[in-house]
Amino acid sequence: MKDPVFFLWQNNQRWKTGFFIFTVLMLFVFFAWAETVETNRPAANSTYRAVPPHKSLAASPQFVLIDDFNLPEWKNKRGGIWHLRNATAKVVKVGRTKEDARNPKFGSSLQLLFDLPKSKEMSFTSSLQKLDASQADLLVFSCKFYPDRKKPFSGSLRVVLEDWRAKRAVVDVTASCAGEKIWNEITLRKDDFRDLDWDQLNSISFVLVSGAQPARGGMQFDEIAFYGPNDVFFESNLDNLKGFPKTIFAEARRLQLLKIKEDKALMREIAKDTWKYFEAAQNKQNGMIVDHVRLGDAPLASNYTSPTNIAMDLMGLVAAEKMRLISSEEAVRRTREKLKVVENLRRWKNLYYNFYETTKLSVTRGFISSVDNGWLGVALVVVRQAFDQELYREATKILNRMDFSEFLDYDNNQLSLGFDSEKNELIQTHYGMLVSEARATSLLGIGKGDLTEDHWWSLYRTPPTSWSWQSQKPKGKQIDNGHVYYFQGYYQYGSMKIVPSWGGSLFEFLMPTLILDEKEKAQESFGTNNYRAVQAHKDYALIKQGYPVWGLSPAATTNGRTWKYGEYGVKDVGVKGYPDQAVVTPHVSFLALNAAPQDAIANVRKMLEFKMYGEYGFYDSIQVKTNKMNTQYLALDQGMSFLALANYLEGDILQKLFHQDPIGKAALELWKKERFFEE
Structure with missing residues (x-):
């Protein structure tokens, strides 16, 4: 029989040996695992x-x-x-x-x-x-x-x-x-x-x-x-700008505006704030306006611009001088400086690329947009009339070398969206609708002699009745004007006859009124149609949808830490019809000042009740069901708002300047033949 003491000692030694071996193995496994983890883990000072x-x-x-x-x-x-x-x-x-x-x-x-x-x-x-x-x-x-x-x-x-x-x-x-x-x-x-x-x-x-x-x-x-x-x-782009808002919401200013009872006094104060974008959101070296800035948790300062943005800036200087926000001398000096920059931008056949980087003015994409060049051309007409003694020659030089027939698709006599210089081809999508922001480009091209009048009559009032995909079947009749056989069609919104736009957004109906006097000079076509478009939008938003404000149109909305540009409209007045996502944008209320001033002002006053006002005026959009807003300013929308306010406050000054030019007078002759709703 074994000694029980020796037996216990012997088993204890075996246990200790086993435990030691087990511990060594576990440490080996741990350090091997740790090395693997450290392979993928940043160092402490990483x-x-x-x-x-x-x-x-x-x-x-x-x-x-x-x-x-x-x-x-x-x-x-x-x-x-x-x-x-x-x-x-x-x-x-x-x-x-x-x-x-x-x-x-x-x-x-x-x-x-x-x-x-x-x-x-x-x-x-x-x-x-x-x-x-x-x-x-x-x-x-x-x-x-x-x-x-x-x-x-x-x-x-x-x-x-x-x-x-x-x-x-x-x-x-x-x-x-x-x-x-x-x-x-x-x-x-x-x-x-x-x-x-x-x-x-x-x-x-x-x-x-x-x-x-x-x-x-x-x-x-x-x-x-x-x-x-x-x-x-953000900081890398911000250091190129002349200025940037110091606060997100200008609450004291908003409350001050709410107290102003007289309509024109209110509009003038909003115009002053809106103009601040063009004073500050420009490259401090060359004066080029940037496409957008955004405030909030994810601020942005863009570093590119477009011909339309430049056009808003140029016409903005004219408007600011007429509103006495800047002196005539300063307006001429700044406009001359910007024209020099435009003169030296890289071009395709003397037409301007869609986007330019604002620091070195390099082209960011090889696409040339017809409508963007059109708005730049329109701005040059306004500039040469506003500053005819000082800048007529400079503006005319740039304008005359722009040939809008480069965008014409001869198969259907309509303007292409643009030219892709990288593929060396005209885009096979067109501005086919007469009611669109591109009608200003069409009139400019006709006035210059780049396009024939037949181009105007080749644009759709509505698509043919055989196009079953459109939002409603149009009514109307065929017209033979001696040159072109076209369908003079219209849609129905309630009891109103209306010639639709593509997406049903107010921007498409109203943007051309920044320089076209459609209310007085085209009463039997665009003047009536624009008013009805405003009424349709007002009825759809306030009555049918129960929104507190109206104004559906393309706008910038939030998208996480960044943003997206969405297209919104009233489907019943659009051929294809943009969606309604309860996104309202203030800029179309200012555009509506021409067609329906009292409706527009009432809507602006209502929007002031929302906390969506900053140092440069109204932010670009608000989702009215959630009150979620995008604290962002777009040069295009700021420009449309400011120019529309200038027309309202200064007797339609931009329209008058455009129509006193030979190019603008050509539009008046075309409008005499246009009857939208004649039975």
Whole structure:
């Protein structure tokens, strides 16, 4: 029989030995797991630490994310396409691997496997779409670089930034990225990229150079972003502007306006506030008005403009001078400066591209819009009449070289939406409806002699009755005017006959009245039609839908941290009919001052009861069911509001200036033949 004491001692020793072995094994497993986790976890001093690993860097305003490679498409977050340039490489495999630099459970990264002959290079490049990163401090990204260990690597891995001048700055990251097991977080200071203009960056590239020996191996990249201490994208664009609102809501001013009883006094005060956009939201170097600014939790300051925005600005200077908000001398000086900029903008056949970046004035897209060029042409007519002694020659020079027949589709005698210079083709979609914002462009082209009068009669009053997809079957009759055989059709809204627009938005009906005196000179067509459109909108919103205010039209609305431009209307007065999402925009109430002034003013007064007023006047839209508003200003909508107010307050001054020009007089002759509702 064994000694019981010895037996207990012996079993205790075995237990201790087993426990020791178990502990060692568990520690081994733990450290192995920890190493794996650390591979995907930012260091304690990581730039990425401000954003939780399960969230995108785009969630933080401190980052301007270029790419995290989590989506299947080869397009970065700024819209640029990634291109591989590797003509000399034997083998290059590019793909996404399910190994994210920040989140081990989700996401992916870019992986390139290479086999490069000696003294050669390959690059992976993407456009930054003229990004303004001037307020960024760092370029950050994560990387791994693992050349074949059997062959010594004598080359280099570089990151290259290129600015708008095609000037390149190169930083070697070979040693910083070396290693296959762990992600290396690279932080490159702005000073590392010497002599670059960070106001406009064109591209980013990762370049591999093989050196004296062939290079074979792999590399990975992830979480490429520009980083700064504040809202980088906003601050980078903001520093280009002349000014920006200091507060989101101008509550004291709104309450002050509510107390004003006299209509014209109220409209004049709102006009003063609305004009502030054009004083402040312009590039401080060249004076170009920017497309929009936005306030609130996700502020924005855009860095591009369009011919229509420029037109609003030019006519705004005329209106501001007539309203005595600026002196005649200042109006002429500022208009001359802007015309010089317009004169030097890059053009296609002397017609202007749809968007220009406002810092360096480069073209952002190779599309040329017919209606945008039309509004610029209209503004030039107004300018040369308003400042005929000082600027007639400059405005006429630009106007005369614009040829609107370039937009004409000779198959149907209608204007195309525009020309795609990259594809070298006219867009096969047209401004086919007579009741649209494009009718001002048509009249301008006819007045200049670029288009014939037959073009006017080739526009649809309504589509033919055989087009069954339209919102209602039109009534009317065929007309033969001796040149063109057309259908003089109309829709029905209640007891009212109305010639519809495409979408049923008030903007389509009323924007041309900024410069066209349709109320007095086209009473039997547009004058009556515009009034009825306002009444239809008023009835639809207030009576049928029970909204507190009316005015459905394209507007900017909130979309998370950003925004979207939506099209809204009353379907019953639109051929296709834009949707109604209870989004009301103030600018159409000001446009309606011409057609139905008392209705418009009553609506403006009602809108003042909502907290949607800022330093530059009314914000762009409000969802009247939820009271959710977009605290944003658009140059187009601010321009339409201000010009409409100027006409109301100063005796339709812009209409008079346009019609005293030979181009504007041509419209009067056409209108004499137009009868919308003649039985």
